[in-house]
Amino acid sequence: MITRRGLRPGREQTVSETILADWWRGCVIYQVYPRSYQDTSGDGIGDLRGVIRRLDHIASLGVDAIWLSPFFKSPMADFGYDVSDFCDVDPMFGTLSDFDELVELAHARGLKIIIDQVISHSSDQHSWFRESRSSRDNAKADWYIWADPKPDGTAPNNWLSIFGGPAWEWDTVRRQYYMHNFLASQPDLNFHNPDLQNAILDTVRFWLDRGVDGFRLDTVNFYVHDKHLRDNPPLSKNAEDGNFMGVDAPDTNPYGFQDHLYDKSQPENIVFLQRLRALLDEYEGRTTVGEVGDGRRSLKTVAAYTNGGDKLHMCYTFDMLGGEFSAEHFRRSIANFQSVVQDGWVCWAFSNHDVERHVSRWMRDGDDPEHLARFAISMLSSFRGSICLYQGEELGLEEAQIAFEDLTDPYGIRFWPAYKGRDGCRTPMVWEKDAAHAGFSDAPRTWLPVPESHLRQAVDQQDHLSGSLLNHYRQTLAFRKSHACLVDGxxxxxxxxxxxxxxxxxxxxxxxxxxxxxxxxxxxxxxxxxxxxxxxxxxxxxxxxxxxxxxxxxxxxxxxxxxx
The missing domain is CATH 2.60.40.1180 (Golgi alpha-mannosidase II)
Incomplete structure (x- = not known):
């Protein structure tokens, strides 16, 4: 018998229980973007009951877990990544009862539930921020990052927002600037404050008690900033760095001009991650996967965040979410990870809700996109690590072309036309070729249009064809599971x-x-x-x-x- 740290007092864990606890090693995660998965309320926006309705499809793929993108209360300035209540479901997605039913029904099918924890920042509509901005001496005055202007009234330093412009917004009530790495309506939380950390951990416990199996930690290396607010230096011209969002376009987004030494990836973050892990270890079989956007330092950051067994269980970087498609690139990405991250774990992905779909990124003139999609999942499923699939890639969906008047993504609207944003990978799932909006919704209009080009790839066109791409995904994931060496070898x-x-x-x-x-x-x-x-x-x-x-x-x- 072996023991495992972090169990409730007085318990030892057997080898078989340890295997169950480590289910995340080598697992296959399926990302659901709820807004675009299935609408059951008729408002043109997907919801939690829509995910429930499609659980059998997800289970049929042979995946181990579902990652749910944010469904929390939010004004939706960044489509749920601006949270106004960390412990409730936004009415457009349903209710807490709907979420509880989703967890129960997913577990009945052998599926784990991983939820997106967006805790580096909140919405400016969150009650915490409303209190924090009300004065300089209230109980939550230091829960966000506030700073006085320079003598000439300009921002405290040169930090930039990923979504364009300075990372500082002037507040007329406090007469100070507050920091935001993303939209001005997404103020950054101050993790140097222990009371804020405690409050965040309380929200994590809330979802653990509801039975979630893990957390995908959005921008996990953004939690802590430099206390001294030092300026970032310019990025060396020969350094390989790119924009955090995985779009290597420094000419489009000036964020890529800086070497981000001080606005993220600070050493104090390690202490908070240890506190977070200690909380998860009070529960059995829970996991974390952190999103690390740190340019050329990403692997070093991943190593720091996953080694020692007392911080994150696994991380992913943007190494395979870019446009490079070559044997040397994949060999270098994996070999570098294996040499730098000695005892940590990685989660590889080719697509997600923030980047152009990989079939479109990697396709060359003359390629058959379906064959490229088959090749890609065969390669991904053979890599060492856990893997994450993004909804619709099992159908071979390519990036949708969205007209400017249909754009909803603030990032794309800001940098149009050189960068078209993330709407092209977020269009609704196609379930039935001949149904209204491909079976996604019976609303007159959906939040993003269903591309005509996606209809022939609908689930009902592939489900019962043995040679379809959808069934290729099922067969390939079954092949991966049938060989133990592909899980953890x-x-x-x-x-x-x-x-x-x-x-x-x-x-x-x-x-x-x-x-x-x-x-x-x-x-x-x-x-x-x-x-x-x-x-x-x-x-x-x-x-x-x-x-x-x-x-x-x-x-x-x-x-x-x-x-x-």
Missing amino acids: PMAFLETNGDVLAFIRGEGHERLLFVFNLGREPVEWTPSSDLQIAEILRMPGFAPGHEGGTVMLEGLDVFCARLV
């Missing part, structure tokens, strides 16, 4: 030629060889003589050649074999 890269990615997963009695041709032309690859193939395993949807010890791959092709 080691990963070792092999020497290759051209745009070929080759590696071994596992050790001991189960070692699998994977070879991916990321190029568009046929290639041959011969493994070293010490690698003996015991059995060729057919990855769903792929049948490459193998003759005389040489692997023959078409463009965007996959080879898999069990080694002796």
